[in-house]
Amino acid sequence: MNKYLFKLYITGESPSSSRTIANLRKICDDEMSSEYELTIIDVTAQPQLAEEGKILVTPTLIKEFPLPVRRIIGDLSDKEKVLRGLELAENRIKKGGA
Numbered sequence: 001m002n003k004y005l006f007k008l009y010i011t012g013e014s015p016s017s018s019r020t021i022a023n024l025r026k027i028c029d030d031e032m033s034s035e036y037e038l039t040i041i042d043v044t045a046q047p048q049l050a051e052e053g054k055i056l057v058t059p060t061l062i063k064e065f066p067l068p069v070r071r072i073i074g075d076l077s078d079k080e081k082v083l084r085g086l087e088l089a090e091n092r093i094k095k096g097g098a
Contacts, residue, residue: 004028004036005065011058012044016075020059023076031088061086 008024010017021040028036043050043058053062063070063086072085082088 002066004032004063006036006038007041007053007062007064008038009041009043009050009053009055009058009060009062012042017042017059019077020075023079024061024082027076027079027082031083063087 006024006028008021010020024038028038041049041053043055050058053060057073059073059075061072061076061082068087070086072082076082
């Protein structure tokens with residue numbers, strides 16, 4: 001099975017960044033087990049990657065695979081909103097989840 005590919009753009013090692021990472025890892029672990037790959041990009045350390053990704057606001061999450069590409073901005077604290085935004089809610093229903 002193909003893995004989901006995510007890029008999470010954050011700004012430094014702030015409490016907000018830590019909270020966003022924790023929220024995303026929880027969602028991914030709950031919904032996808034090990035079927036995902038997450039790359040975390042600190043835009044303060046790698047501003048060129050933020051420019052290449054056209055990142056204007058952090059935190060920004062990009063689902064690169066499977067297509068279509070999806071973007072979500074914010075701390076990812078609303079699990080259902082994240083799942084809908086990434087089009088993962090439909091997959092959960094198809095797999096028999098709630």
